[in-house]
Amino acid sequence: MKRDAALSPPPGGALAPAARRGWLGELCSGWGFVERNFRLIRRYAAWEVAEQFYNVVNALTIALIGVAQGPEVVLYLTVGALLWGFLSVIFMEVATSVQWERWEGTIESTFMAPIHRLTFLLGTSAWAVLYGLVRTSVVLGAVALFFRMDLSRANLGAALLVLVVSSFSFIGLGLIAAVLPLLSPEKGAQATHIIQGVLLLISGVYYEIDALPAWLQPLSWISPATYTLRDVRRAVLHGATVGQLAPDLLRLGLFALVMIPLGYAVFATAERYALRKGLLKRNG
Protein backbone atom coordinates (compact mmCIF):
# COMPACT_ATOMS: atom_id res chain seq x y z
CA MET A 1 0.00 0.00 0.00
CA LYS A 2 1.47 3.30 -1.09
CA ARG A 3 1.99 5.70 1.77
CA ASP A 4 0.61 9.17 1.49
CA ALA A 5 1.55 12.01 3.84
CA ALA A 6 -2.11 12.92 4.21
CA LEU A 7 -2.86 9.35 5.20
CA SER A 8 -0.33 9.28 8.00
CA PRO A 9 -1.85 9.27 11.45
CA PRO A 10 -1.61 12.68 13.13
CA PRO A 11 1.27 13.21 15.56
CA GLY A 12 1.02 12.98 19.31
CA GLY A 13 -0.20 10.36 21.71
CA ALA A 14 -3.39 10.14 23.71
CA LEU A 15 -4.44 13.61 24.81
CA ALA A 16 -1.22 14.65 26.56
CA PRO A 17 0.56 16.93 26.02
CA ALA A 18 -1.80 18.71 23.63
CA ALA A 19 -4.83 18.46 25.86
CA ARG A 20 -5.60 20.72 28.77
CA ARG A 21 -7.11 18.85 31.66
CA GLY A 22 -8.07 19.69 35.19
CA TRP A 23 -9.98 22.85 35.97
CA LEU A 24 -8.39 24.76 33.09
CA GLY A 25 -9.48 22.07 30.66
CA GLU A 26 -12.99 22.09 32.09
CA LEU A 27 -13.10 25.88 31.92
CA CYS A 28 -12.01 25.86 28.28
CA SER A 29 -14.55 23.14 27.48
CA GLY A 30 -17.26 25.13 29.26
CA TRP A 31 -16.32 28.21 27.26
CA GLY A 32 -16.54 26.00 24.17
CA PHE A 33 -20.30 25.76 24.74
CA VAL A 34 -20.54 29.55 25.01
CA GLU A 35 -18.63 29.94 21.78
CA ARG A 36 -20.62 27.19 20.05
CA ASN A 37 -23.89 28.94 20.85
CA PHE A 38 -22.50 32.31 19.84
CA ARG A 39 -21.45 30.94 16.46
CA LEU A 40 -24.84 29.33 15.98
CA ILE A 41 -26.58 32.64 16.75
CA ARG A 42 -24.21 34.52 14.47
CA ARG A 43 -25.08 32.20 11.61
CA TYR A 44 -28.77 32.77 12.27
CA ALA A 45 -28.19 36.56 12.35
CA ALA A 46 -31.25 37.38 10.26
CA TRP A 47 -33.45 35.33 12.58
CA GLU A 48 -31.85 36.97 15.57
CA VAL A 49 -32.61 40.45 14.22
CA ALA A 50 -36.20 39.44 13.47
CA GLU A 51 -36.63 37.95 16.94
CA GLN A 52 -35.15 41.02 18.59
CA PHE A 53 -37.48 43.24 16.59
CA TYR A 54 -40.39 41.16 17.86
CA ASN A 55 -39.10 41.36 21.45
CA VAL A 56 -38.83 45.15 21.25
CA VAL A 57 -42.32 45.48 19.77
CA ASN A 58 -43.69 43.04 22.34
CA ALA A 59 -42.20 45.07 25.22
CA LEU A 60 -43.51 48.30 23.70
CA THR A 61 -47.05 47.00 23.25
CA ILE A 62 -47.11 45.76 26.84
CA ALA A 63 -45.77 49.09 28.12
CA LEU A 64 -48.26 51.04 25.99
CA ILE A 65 -51.12 49.41 27.91
CA GLY A 66 -50.07 51.51 30.90
CA VAL A 67 -49.76 54.90 29.15
CA ALA A 68 -53.23 56.01 30.24
CA GLN A 69 -52.40 55.24 33.90
CA GLY A 70 -49.17 57.23 33.92
CA PRO A 71 -45.39 56.74 33.59
CA GLU A 72 -45.08 54.62 36.73
CA VAL A 73 -47.36 51.94 35.29
CA VAL A 74 -45.48 52.09 32.01
CA LEU A 75 -42.24 51.47 33.90
CA TYR A 76 -43.92 48.74 35.97
CA LEU A 77 -44.99 46.90 32.82
CA THR A 78 -41.67 47.53 31.08
CA VAL A 79 -39.75 45.98 33.97
CA GLY A 80 -42.09 42.97 33.76
CA ALA A 81 -41.56 42.58 30.02
CA LEU A 82 -37.79 42.99 30.29
CA LEU A 83 -37.34 40.69 33.23
CA TRP A 84 -39.59 38.04 31.82
CA GLY A 85 -37.61 38.18 28.58
CA PHE A 86 -34.34 37.83 30.49
CA LEU A 87 -35.44 35.04 32.82
CA SER A 88 -37.16 33.18 29.98
CA VAL A 89 -33.96 33.18 27.93
CA ILE A 90 -31.98 31.75 30.86
CA PHE A 91 -34.60 29.16 31.69
CA MET A 92 -35.19 28.00 28.12
CA GLU A 93 -31.53 27.99 27.07
CA VAL A 94 -30.64 25.75 30.01
CA ALA A 95 -33.82 23.69 29.95
CA THR A 96 -33.61 22.91 26.23
CA SER A 97 -29.85 22.32 26.13
CA VAL A 98 -30.29 18.54 26.05
CA GLN A 99 -33.08 18.81 23.49
CA TRP A 100 -30.82 20.83 21.20
CA GLU A 101 -28.13 18.17 21.46
CA ARG A 102 -30.72 15.63 20.38
CA TRP A 103 -31.91 17.73 17.45
CA GLU A 104 -28.39 18.46 16.24
CA GLY A 105 -27.50 14.78 16.59
CA THR A 106 -24.62 15.58 18.91
CA ILE A 107 -25.98 14.15 22.16
CA GLU A 108 -23.90 10.98 22.01
CA SER A 109 -20.69 12.82 21.13
CA THR A 110 -21.26 15.42 23.84
CA PHE A 111 -22.20 12.97 26.56
CA MET A 112 -19.31 10.68 25.61
CA ALA A 113 -16.79 13.51 25.81
CA PRO A 114 -14.47 13.52 28.83
CA ILE A 115 -15.93 16.58 30.49
CA HIS A 116 -17.71 16.91 33.78
CA ARG A 117 -21.46 17.11 33.30
CA LEU A 118 -21.37 20.30 35.37
CA THR A 119 -19.09 21.80 32.69
CA PHE A 120 -21.72 21.15 30.06
CA LEU A 121 -24.49 22.57 32.22
CA LEU A 122 -22.58 25.60 33.49
CA GLY A 123 -21.18 26.36 30.03
CA THR A 124 -24.72 26.39 28.72
CA SER A 125 -25.83 28.50 31.69
CA ALA A 126 -23.01 31.03 31.21
CA TRP A 127 -24.10 31.43 27.61
CA ALA A 128 -27.72 31.82 28.71
CA VAL A 129 -26.87 34.65 31.13
CA LEU A 130 -24.70 36.49 28.59
CA TYR A 131 -27.23 36.06 25.82
CA GLY A 132 -30.09 37.11 28.09
CA LEU A 133 -28.21 40.23 29.20
CA VAL A 134 -27.46 41.31 25.64
CA ARG A 135 -31.03 40.73 24.46
CA THR A 136 -32.50 42.49 27.47
CA SER A 137 -30.14 45.46 27.09
CA VAL A 138 -31.21 45.92 23.47
CA VAL A 139 -34.90 45.87 24.42
CA LEU A 140 -34.27 48.18 27.38
CA GLY A 141 -32.46 50.67 25.14
CA ALA A 142 -35.25 50.64 22.56
CA VAL A 143 -38.03 51.00 25.15
CA ALA A 144 -36.18 53.78 27.01
CA LEU A 145 -35.76 55.70 23.75
CA PHE A 146 -39.39 55.18 22.77
CA PHE A 147 -40.86 56.39 26.05
CA ARG A 148 -38.05 58.81 27.01
CA MET A 149 -38.15 57.18 30.42
CA ASP A 150 -37.04 59.05 33.50
CA LEU A 151 -34.77 56.70 35.43
CA SER A 152 -33.30 59.39 37.68
CA ARG A 153 -34.89 57.84 40.78
CA ALA A 154 -33.89 54.29 39.84
CA ASN A 155 -31.18 52.40 41.69
CA LEU A 156 -29.87 50.55 38.65
CA GLY A 157 -26.95 49.01 40.57
CA ALA A 158 -29.31 47.37 43.02
CA ALA A 159 -31.55 46.20 40.15
CA LEU A 160 -28.55 44.67 38.42
CA LEU A 161 -27.51 42.89 41.62
CA VAL A 162 -31.00 41.38 41.91
CA LEU A 163 -30.78 40.31 38.31
CA VAL A 164 -27.43 38.59 38.81
CA VAL A 165 -28.52 36.75 41.96
CA SER A 166 -31.81 35.69 40.41
CA SER A 167 -29.99 34.38 37.33
CA PHE A 168 -28.49 31.66 39.50
CA SER A 169 -31.90 30.65 40.82
CA PHE A 170 -33.22 30.41 37.27
CA ILE A 171 -30.20 28.37 36.22
CA GLY A 172 -31.12 25.91 39.01
CA LEU A 173 -34.71 25.79 37.76
CA GLY A 174 -33.45 25.31 34.21
CA LEU A 175 -31.25 22.41 35.32
CA ILE A 176 -34.25 20.63 36.78
CA ALA A 177 -36.30 21.32 33.66
CA ALA A 178 -33.44 20.12 31.42
CA VAL A 179 -34.01 16.68 32.89
CA LEU A 180 -37.34 16.38 31.12
CA PRO A 181 -35.97 16.21 27.55
CA LEU A 182 -33.35 13.81 28.89
CA LEU A 183 -36.01 11.46 30.23
CA SER A 184 -38.51 11.83 27.44
CA PRO A 185 -37.13 12.55 23.98
CA GLU A 186 -40.67 13.04 22.65
CA LYS A 187 -42.46 14.96 25.38
CA GLY A 188 -39.69 16.57 27.42
CA ALA A 189 -39.47 19.77 25.36
CA GLN A 190 -43.21 20.31 25.56
CA ALA A 191 -43.09 19.91 29.33
CA THR A 192 -40.47 22.66 29.68
CA HIS A 193 -42.84 25.06 27.86
CA ILE A 194 -45.59 24.19 30.33
CA ILE A 195 -43.26 24.93 33.26
CA GLN A 196 -42.37 28.26 31.65
CA GLY A 197 -46.08 29.04 31.24
CA VAL A 198 -46.78 28.26 34.91
CA LEU A 199 -43.93 30.56 35.99
CA LEU A 200 -45.37 33.34 33.82
CA LEU A 201 -48.75 32.89 35.41
CA ILE A 202 -47.74 32.77 39.06
CA SER A 203 -44.81 35.18 39.27
CA GLY A 204 -46.60 38.50 38.86
CA VAL A 205 -44.89 39.48 35.65
CA TYR A 206 -47.50 42.02 34.56
CA TYR A 207 -49.71 42.25 37.65
CA GLU A 208 -49.48 42.04 41.41
CA ILE A 209 -49.65 38.61 42.98
CA ASP A 210 -52.86 39.74 44.72
CA ALA A 211 -54.59 39.62 41.35
CA LEU A 212 -54.23 35.82 41.33
CA PRO A 213 -57.00 33.65 42.79
CA ALA A 214 -56.28 32.95 46.45
CA TRP A 215 -55.67 29.27 45.85
CA LEU A 216 -52.97 30.10 43.29
CA GLN A 217 -51.15 32.73 45.29
CA PRO A 218 -49.09 30.35 47.50
CA LEU A 219 -47.53 28.92 44.34
CA SER A 220 -45.95 32.31 43.64
CA TRP A 221 -43.82 31.93 46.76
CA ILE A 222 -41.86 29.10 45.19
CA SER A 223 -41.06 31.01 42.01
CA PRO A 224 -37.80 32.98 42.19
CA ALA A 225 -39.22 35.28 39.50
CA THR A 226 -41.72 36.61 42.06
CA TYR A 227 -38.91 38.05 44.22
CA THR A 228 -36.86 39.18 41.23
CA LEU A 229 -39.73 41.18 39.78
CA ARG A 230 -40.71 42.66 43.13
CA ASP A 231 -37.16 43.78 43.95
CA VAL A 232 -36.21 45.10 40.52
CA ARG A 233 -39.43 47.14 40.49
CA ARG A 234 -38.65 48.52 43.93
CA ALA A 235 -35.14 49.43 42.80
CA VAL A 236 -36.17 50.95 39.47
CA LEU A 237 -39.44 52.65 40.47
CA HIS A 238 -38.64 53.71 44.02
CA GLY A 239 -34.85 53.63 44.15
CA ALA A 240 -34.72 50.96 46.88
CA THR A 241 -31.23 50.31 48.25
CA VAL A 242 -29.45 46.96 48.48
CA GLY A 243 -30.09 47.05 52.23
CA GLN A 244 -33.82 47.43 51.68
CA LEU A 245 -33.79 44.60 49.17
CA ALA A 246 -31.66 42.36 51.39
CA PRO A 247 -34.46 40.00 52.58
CA ASP A 248 -35.49 39.11 49.01
CA LEU A 249 -31.87 39.00 47.85
CA LEU A 250 -31.25 36.51 50.62
CA ARG A 251 -34.24 34.46 49.48
CA LEU A 252 -32.98 34.48 45.90
CA GLY A 253 -29.50 33.52 47.08
CA LEU A 254 -30.96 30.65 49.07
CA PHE A 255 -32.97 29.59 46.05
CA ALA A 256 -29.75 29.47 44.01
CA LEU A 257 -27.86 27.65 46.76
CA VAL A 258 -30.54 24.98 46.90
CA MET A 259 -31.63 24.85 43.26
CA ILE A 260 -28.24 24.56 41.54
CA PRO A 261 -26.96 21.57 43.57
CA LEU A 262 -30.46 20.09 43.53
CA GLY A 263 -30.72 20.65 39.77
CA TYR A 264 -27.34 19.01 39.24
CA ALA A 265 -28.23 16.07 41.49
CA VAL A 266 -31.53 15.57 39.67
CA PHE A 267 -29.73 15.81 36.32
CA ALA A 268 -27.10 13.26 37.37
CA THR A 269 -29.81 10.86 38.57
CA ALA A 270 -31.78 11.35 35.36
CA GLU A 271 -28.67 10.75 33.26
CA ARG A 272 -28.09 7.46 35.06
CA TYR A 273 -31.73 6.56 34.36
CA ALA A 274 -31.30 7.52 30.69
CA LEU A 275 -28.20 5.32 30.48
CA ARG A 276 -30.13 2.44 31.98
CA LYS A 277 -33.09 2.87 29.66
CA GLY A 278 -31.08 3.63 26.54
CA LEU A 279 -32.49 7.15 26.13
CA LEU A 280 -29.23 8.87 25.17
CA LYS A 281 -29.89 8.93 21.47
CA ARG A 282 -30.46 11.56 18.88
CA ASN A 283 -33.82 12.53 17.43
CA GLY A 284 -34.42 12.28 13.72
Add this chain to the structure above:
Amino acid sequence: MADGHTAGPAIEARSLRRVFQERRRGRVVKEHVALDGIDLEVRPGECFGLLGANGAGKTTLIKILCTLLLPTSGEARVLGMDVQREPAAIRRRINMVSGGEHSGYGILTVRESLWLFSQLYGLSNAEAFQRIDRLLKMVDLDGSVRVNKLSTGMRQKMNFARGFLNEPDVLFLDEPTLGLDVQTARRLRSFVREWVEERRKTVLLTTHYMMEADEICDRVAIISGGRILACDTPANLKRGLRQERVVRLELAGGAVAEAAAGVTRGDAAGGAARGGTGGAADVLRRAVQDVPGVRRVTLSALDGRVSARVHVESDGVLVQLVSTIAELGFDLHGLEKQDPTLEDVFLALTGRRLDDEGGAVGR
Protein backbone atom coordinates in the same frame (compact mmCIF):
# COMPACT_ATOMS: atom_id res chain seq x y z
CA MET B 1 -6.20 -0.53 37.24
CA ALA B 2 -8.04 2.75 37.16
CA ASP B 3 -5.21 4.45 35.28
CA GLY B 4 -5.87 2.16 32.40
CA HIS B 5 -2.21 1.12 32.07
CA THR B 6 -3.13 -2.49 31.97
CA ALA B 7 -1.31 -5.37 30.45
CA GLY B 8 -4.65 -7.11 30.13
CA PRO B 9 -7.21 -6.83 27.37
CA ALA B 10 -8.02 -3.42 25.90
CA ILE B 11 -11.68 -4.41 25.85
CA GLU B 12 -13.26 -7.10 27.92
CA ALA B 13 -16.84 -8.29 28.30
CA ARG B 14 -18.01 -11.02 30.64
CA SER B 15 -21.52 -12.49 30.45
CA LEU B 16 -22.71 -9.13 29.15
CA ARG B 17 -26.44 -8.97 28.78
CA ARG B 18 -28.70 -6.13 27.71
CA VAL B 19 -32.47 -6.40 27.62
CA PHE B 20 -34.69 -3.61 26.32
CA GLN B 21 -38.17 -3.47 27.75
CA GLU B 22 -41.22 -1.91 26.22
CA ARG B 23 -43.64 -0.72 28.87
CA ARG B 24 -47.22 0.37 28.67
CA ARG B 25 -48.92 1.81 31.72
CA GLY B 26 -46.01 0.68 33.85
CA ARG B 27 -46.23 -2.92 32.72
CA VAL B 28 -43.64 -4.67 30.59
CA VAL B 29 -45.39 -5.69 27.38
CA LYS B 30 -42.38 -6.70 25.34
CA GLU B 31 -38.77 -7.65 25.98
CA HIS B 32 -35.98 -7.63 23.46
CA VAL B 33 -32.73 -9.34 24.34
CA ALA B 34 -30.13 -7.31 22.44
CA LEU B 35 -27.10 -8.95 24.07
CA ASP B 36 -27.36 -12.42 25.47
CA GLY B 37 -24.26 -13.21 27.53
CA ILE B 38 -21.41 -11.76 25.48
CA ASP B 39 -17.89 -12.87 26.39
CA LEU B 40 -15.20 -11.00 24.54
CA GLU B 41 -11.57 -10.01 24.81
CA VAL B 42 -9.85 -7.54 22.51
CA ARG B 43 -6.10 -7.24 22.88
CA PRO B 44 -4.25 -3.91 22.95
CA GLY B 45 -3.09 -2.96 19.47
CA GLU B 46 -5.64 -5.17 17.82
CA CYS B 47 -8.16 -4.30 15.14
CA PHE B 48 -11.12 -6.43 16.11
CA GLY B 49 -14.20 -6.89 13.97
CA LEU B 50 -17.74 -7.65 15.01
CA LEU B 51 -19.53 -9.09 12.02
CA GLY B 52 -23.27 -9.37 12.14
CA ALA B 53 -26.50 -8.48 10.41
CA ASN B 54 -28.65 -5.52 11.40
CA GLY B 55 -30.17 -6.06 14.83
CA ALA B 56 -27.52 -8.58 15.86
CA GLY B 57 -26.48 -6.49 18.88
CA LYS B 58 -23.35 -4.79 17.50
CA THR B 59 -24.38 -1.21 18.20
CA THR B 60 -25.75 -2.09 21.64
CA LEU B 61 -22.39 -3.60 22.55
CA ILE B 62 -20.51 -0.55 21.28
CA LYS B 63 -22.80 1.82 23.17
CA ILE B 64 -22.17 -0.05 26.41
CA LEU B 65 -18.42 0.03 25.83
CA CYS B 66 -18.62 3.76 25.01
CA THR B 67 -20.42 4.39 28.33
CA LEU B 68 -23.60 5.53 26.57
CA LEU B 69 -25.70 2.62 27.78
CA LEU B 70 -25.65 0.48 30.92
CA PRO B 71 -25.74 -3.29 30.68
CA THR B 72 -28.60 -5.18 32.28
CA SER B 73 -26.11 -7.59 33.79
CA GLY B 74 -22.55 -8.77 33.32
CA GLU B 75 -19.35 -6.81 33.21
CA ALA B 76 -17.53 -4.74 30.61
CA ARG B 77 -14.14 -3.10 30.89
CA VAL B 78 -12.25 -0.79 28.58
CA LEU B 79 -8.50 -0.41 29.17
CA GLY B 80 -9.05 -2.22 32.46
CA MET B 81 -11.70 0.26 33.63
CA ASP B 82 -15.25 -0.71 34.44
CA VAL B 83 -17.81 0.95 32.17
CA GLN B 84 -20.30 1.35 34.99
CA ARG B 85 -17.95 2.54 37.72
CA GLU B 86 -15.30 4.50 35.81
CA PRO B 87 -17.02 6.08 32.79
CA ALA B 88 -15.22 9.42 33.11
CA ALA B 89 -11.78 7.81 32.99
CA ILE B 90 -12.79 5.69 30.00
CA ARG B 91 -14.16 8.68 28.07
CA ARG B 92 -10.75 10.37 28.14
CA ARG B 93 -9.24 7.46 26.24
CA ILE B 94 -11.88 6.53 23.67
CA ASN B 95 -13.87 7.86 20.77
CA MET B 96 -16.53 6.52 18.46
CA VAL B 97 -17.51 6.91 14.83
CA SER B 98 -21.01 5.83 13.90
CA GLY B 99 -22.12 5.16 10.36
CA GLY B 100 -25.08 7.18 9.10
CA GLU B 101 -24.70 9.55 12.03
CA HIS B 102 -26.07 13.05 11.45
CA SER B 103 -23.87 14.56 14.09
CA GLY B 104 -22.74 18.17 13.82
CA TYR B 105 -24.10 21.65 14.08
CA GLY B 106 -25.92 22.02 10.78
CA ILE B 107 -25.48 25.73 10.36
CA LEU B 108 -21.76 25.72 11.18
CA THR B 109 -18.95 24.77 8.86
CA VAL B 110 -17.21 21.41 9.14
CA ARG B 111 -14.09 23.09 10.54
CA GLU B 112 -16.09 25.01 13.16
CA SER B 113 -17.98 21.87 14.16
CA LEU B 114 -14.78 19.89 14.55
CA TRP B 115 -13.20 22.72 16.52
CA LEU B 116 -16.13 22.68 18.94
CA PHE B 117 -15.74 18.94 19.45
CA SER B 118 -12.00 19.44 20.00
CA GLN B 119 -12.85 21.79 22.88
CA LEU B 120 -14.68 18.97 24.63
CA TYR B 121 -11.40 17.05 24.59
CA GLY B 122 -9.43 19.98 25.98
CA LEU B 123 -7.28 20.57 22.91
CA SER B 124 -5.54 23.92 22.63
CA ASN B 125 -6.58 25.95 19.60
CA ALA B 126 -3.23 25.52 17.87
CA GLU B 127 -3.24 21.76 18.34
CA ALA B 128 -6.92 21.48 17.46
CA PHE B 129 -6.62 23.33 14.15
CA GLN B 130 -3.46 21.43 13.24
CA ARG B 131 -5.20 18.10 13.82
CA ILE B 132 -8.41 19.22 12.12
CA ASP B 133 -6.52 20.30 8.99
CA ARG B 134 -4.61 17.02 8.82
CA LEU B 135 -7.73 14.96 9.37
CA LEU B 136 -9.72 16.94 6.80
CA LYS B 137 -6.93 16.36 4.31
CA MET B 138 -6.92 12.69 5.18
CA VAL B 139 -10.66 12.30 4.57
CA ASP B 140 -10.49 14.71 1.60
CA LEU B 141 -13.14 17.08 2.90
CA ASP B 142 -13.47 20.84 2.51
CA GLY B 143 -13.66 22.36 5.99
CA SER B 144 -15.41 25.52 4.83
CA VAL B 145 -18.63 23.72 3.81
CA ARG B 146 -21.59 23.99 6.15
CA VAL B 147 -22.55 20.74 7.80
CA ASN B 148 -26.13 20.92 6.50
CA LYS B 149 -24.81 21.09 2.93
CA LEU B 150 -22.88 17.84 3.24
CA SER B 151 -23.92 14.71 1.38
CA THR B 152 -24.26 11.49 3.40
CA GLY B 153 -20.77 10.40 2.40
CA MET B 154 -19.23 13.78 3.23
CA ARG B 155 -20.99 13.81 6.58
CA GLN B 156 -19.53 10.40 7.30
CA LYS B 157 -16.08 11.73 6.44
CA MET B 158 -16.60 14.48 9.00
CA ASN B 159 -17.66 11.93 11.60
CA PHE B 160 -14.54 9.98 10.82
CA ALA B 161 -12.36 13.05 11.37
CA ARG B 162 -14.16 13.76 14.64
CA GLY B 163 -13.39 10.25 15.89
CA PHE B 164 -9.65 10.80 15.58
CA LEU B 165 -9.57 14.31 17.06
CA ASN B 166 -8.47 13.21 20.52
CA GLU B 167 -6.12 10.45 19.31
CA PRO B 168 -8.04 7.85 21.32
CA ASP B 169 -6.38 4.73 22.68
CA VAL B 170 -9.46 2.73 21.82
CA LEU B 171 -11.58 3.69 18.85
CA PHE B 172 -15.04 2.27 18.27
CA LEU B 173 -16.08 2.23 14.65
CA ASP B 174 -19.75 1.39 14.21
CA GLU B 175 -20.36 0.76 10.51
CA PRO B 176 -17.84 3.53 9.73
CA THR B 177 -17.92 3.31 5.94
CA LEU B 178 -21.69 3.38 5.61
CA GLY B 179 -22.60 5.68 2.74
CA LEU B 180 -19.03 6.20 1.57
CA ASP B 181 -17.89 5.63 -2.00
CA VAL B 182 -15.67 2.62 -2.57
CA GLN B 183 -12.49 4.66 -2.99
CA THR B 184 -12.96 6.70 0.18
CA ALA B 185 -13.96 3.61 2.15
CA ARG B 186 -10.76 1.89 1.03
CA ARG B 187 -8.68 4.97 1.89
CA LEU B 188 -10.15 5.17 5.37
CA ARG B 189 -9.70 1.45 5.97
CA SER B 190 -6.04 1.74 5.09
CA PHE B 191 -5.73 4.74 7.43
CA VAL B 192 -7.27 2.78 10.30
CA ARG B 193 -5.03 -0.22 9.68
CA GLU B 194 -1.93 1.96 9.60
CA TRP B 195 -3.03 3.89 12.69
CA VAL B 196 -3.48 0.64 14.63
CA GLU B 197 -0.12 -0.73 13.55
CA GLU B 198 1.96 2.40 14.03
CA ARG B 199 0.43 3.57 17.29
CA ARG B 200 -0.53 0.22 18.80
CA LYS B 201 -4.04 1.58 19.12
CA THR B 202 -7.05 -0.65 19.54
CA VAL B 203 -10.03 -0.61 17.22
CA LEU B 204 -13.34 -2.35 17.63
CA LEU B 205 -15.10 -2.29 14.29
CA THR B 206 -18.65 -3.36 13.70
CA THR B 207 -19.66 -3.97 10.14
CA HIS B 208 -21.81 -6.03 7.92
CA TYR B 209 -19.37 -5.60 5.04
CA MET B 210 -17.40 -8.83 5.25
CA MET B 211 -14.73 -7.50 2.94
CA GLU B 212 -14.10 -4.69 5.39
CA ALA B 213 -13.70 -7.08 8.29
CA ASP B 214 -11.53 -9.40 6.21
CA GLU B 215 -9.30 -6.57 5.03
CA ILE B 216 -8.43 -4.78 8.24
CA CYS B 217 -9.32 -6.96 11.22
CA ASP B 218 -6.81 -9.12 13.06
CA ARG B 219 -9.68 -11.11 14.55
CA VAL B 220 -13.35 -11.27 13.87
CA ALA B 221 -16.28 -12.28 16.04
CA ILE B 222 -19.51 -13.29 14.39
CA ILE B 223 -22.49 -12.07 16.31
CA SER B 224 -26.10 -13.04 15.82
CA GLY B 225 -29.12 -12.66 18.08
CA GLY B 226 -26.97 -11.01 20.74
CA ARG B 227 -24.59 -13.97 20.98
CA ILE B 228 -21.07 -14.44 19.71
CA LEU B 229 -21.11 -17.56 17.57
CA ALA B 230 -17.43 -17.68 16.63
CA CYS B 231 -14.30 -15.64 17.20
CA ASP B 232 -10.96 -16.09 15.47
CA THR B 233 -8.75 -14.65 12.77
CA PRO B 234 -10.50 -14.35 9.40
CA ALA B 235 -8.14 -17.00 8.01
CA ASN B 236 -8.90 -19.47 10.80
CA LEU B 237 -12.63 -18.89 10.53
CA LYS B 238 -12.48 -19.62 6.82
CA ARG B 239 -10.16 -22.55 7.38
CA GLY B 240 -12.87 -24.10 9.52
CA LEU B 241 -14.96 -24.40 6.38
CA ARG B 242 -12.19 -25.84 4.23
CA GLN B 243 -13.50 -29.37 4.57
CA GLU B 244 -16.30 -28.06 2.41
CA ARG B 245 -15.98 -27.25 -1.26
CA VAL B 246 -17.57 -24.09 -2.56
CA VAL B 247 -18.51 -23.95 -6.22
CA ARG B 248 -20.07 -21.14 -8.15
CA LEU B 249 -22.33 -22.11 -11.04
CA GLU B 250 -23.34 -19.65 -13.78
CA LEU B 251 -26.70 -20.63 -15.23
CA ALA B 252 -28.40 -19.64 -18.46
CA GLY B 253 -31.10 -20.90 -20.83
CA GLY B 254 -34.43 -22.49 -19.99
CA ALA B 255 -36.28 -20.87 -17.12
CA VAL B 256 -33.34 -18.72 -16.12
CA ALA B 257 -35.10 -15.43 -16.84
CA GLU B 258 -38.00 -16.40 -14.62
CA ALA B 259 -35.62 -17.69 -11.97
CA ALA B 260 -33.57 -14.48 -12.10
CA ALA B 261 -36.71 -12.43 -11.61
CA GLY B 262 -37.64 -14.63 -8.67
CA VAL B 263 -34.22 -14.21 -7.09
CA THR B 264 -34.45 -10.46 -7.56
CA ARG B 265 -37.86 -10.49 -5.88
CA GLY B 266 -36.32 -12.47 -3.06
CA ASP B 267 -38.22 -15.73 -3.59
CA ALA B 268 -35.16 -17.79 -2.80
CA ALA B 269 -32.28 -15.43 -2.14
CA GLY B 270 -32.21 -16.38 1.49
CA GLY B 271 -31.05 -19.84 0.60
CA ALA B 272 -31.69 -22.65 3.00
CA ALA B 273 -33.17 -20.45 5.65
CA ARG B 274 -36.12 -19.26 3.64
CA GLY B 275 -39.35 -20.93 2.79
CA GLY B 276 -40.12 -21.28 -0.90
CA THR B 277 -42.78 -19.56 -2.91
CA GLY B 278 -43.08 -22.12 -5.67
CA GLY B 279 -41.43 -19.93 -8.36
CA ALA B 280 -38.64 -21.04 -10.71
CA ALA B 281 -35.99 -19.69 -8.36
CA ASP B 282 -37.41 -21.66 -5.49
CA VAL B 283 -37.68 -24.83 -7.56
CA LEU B 284 -34.03 -24.44 -8.54
CA ARG B 285 -32.92 -23.84 -4.97
CA ARG B 286 -34.86 -26.79 -3.61
CA ALA B 287 -33.64 -29.11 -6.34
CA VAL B 288 -30.00 -28.16 -5.75
CA GLN B 289 -30.44 -28.37 -1.99
CA ASP B 290 -31.87 -31.89 -2.34
CA VAL B 291 -28.80 -33.21 -4.14
CA PRO B 292 -27.05 -35.54 -1.67
CA GLY B 293 -23.85 -33.91 -0.38
CA VAL B 294 -25.04 -30.33 -0.86
CA ARG B 295 -24.88 -28.40 2.41
CA ARG B 296 -26.07 -24.94 1.46
CA VAL B 297 -27.01 -23.00 -1.61
CA THR B 298 -27.46 -19.29 -2.22
CA LEU B 299 -28.74 -17.81 -5.43
CA SER B 300 -28.01 -14.39 -6.82
CA ALA B 301 -29.06 -12.69 -10.02
CA LEU B 302 -27.36 -10.12 -12.19
CA ASP B 303 -28.37 -8.87 -15.65
CA GLY B 304 -30.96 -11.60 -16.08
CA ARG B 305 -28.52 -14.40 -15.26
CA VAL B 306 -28.51 -16.62 -12.21
CA SER B 307 -25.51 -17.57 -10.17
CA ALA B 308 -25.64 -20.35 -7.57
CA ARG B 309 -23.06 -20.57 -4.81
CA VAL B 310 -23.15 -24.14 -3.56
CA HIS B 311 -21.35 -25.66 -0.57
CA VAL B 312 -20.72 -29.36 -1.15
CA GLU B 313 -19.12 -32.09 0.95
CA SER B 314 -16.80 -33.28 -1.80
CA ASP B 315 -16.00 -32.94 -5.47
CA GLY B 316 -17.96 -36.16 -6.06
CA VAL B 317 -21.20 -34.26 -5.56
CA LEU B 318 -20.54 -32.09 -8.61
CA VAL B 319 -21.55 -34.74 -11.18
CA GLN B 320 -25.01 -35.17 -9.63
CA LEU B 321 -25.31 -31.40 -9.19
CA VAL B 322 -24.59 -30.65 -12.85
CA SER B 323 -27.01 -33.34 -13.97
CA THR B 324 -29.79 -31.98 -11.71
CA ILE B 325 -29.36 -28.51 -13.16
CA ALA B 326 -29.52 -29.88 -16.70
CA GLU B 327 -32.71 -31.81 -15.85
CA LEU B 328 -34.31 -28.54 -14.73
CA GLY B 329 -33.64 -27.11 -18.19
CA PHE B 330 -30.79 -24.76 -17.29
CA ASP B 331 -27.59 -24.42 -19.27
CA LEU B 332 -24.40 -24.44 -17.26
CA HIS B 333 -22.38 -21.47 -18.47
CA GLY B 334 -19.59 -21.71 -16.00
CA LEU B 335 -18.37 -23.61 -12.96
CA GLU B 336 -15.74 -22.21 -10.63
CA LYS B 337 -14.30 -23.57 -7.40
CA GLN B 338 -13.95 -20.84 -4.79
CA ASP B 339 -12.33 -20.32 -1.40
CA PRO B 340 -14.77 -19.81 1.45
CA THR B 341 -15.35 -16.19 2.45
CA LEU B 342 -16.38 -14.71 5.76
CA GLU B 343 -19.90 -14.62 4.40
CA ASP B 344 -19.75 -18.38 3.95
CA VAL B 345 -18.65 -18.64 7.57
CA PHE B 346 -21.53 -16.39 8.58
CA LEU B 347 -23.96 -18.46 6.53
CA ALA B 348 -22.66 -21.70 8.00
CA LEU B 349 -23.01 -20.38 11.55
CA THR B 350 -26.30 -18.54 11.29
CA GLY B 351 -28.07 -20.26 8.42
CA ARG B 352 -28.66 -16.94 6.67
CA ARG B 353 -26.88 -14.41 4.54
CA LEU B 354 -25.41 -11.26 6.02
CA ASP B 355 -27.81 -9.10 4.02
CA ASP B 356 -30.93 -10.99 5.06
CA GLU B 357 -31.98 -8.21 7.41
CA GLY B 358 -31.34 -5.39 4.99
CA GLY B 359 -27.56 -5.09 5.11
CA ALA B 360 -25.24 -5.17 2.14
CA VAL B 361 -23.37 -8.25 1.12
CA GLY B 362 -20.03 -6.63 0.52
CA ARG B 363 -18.20 -3.93 -1.36
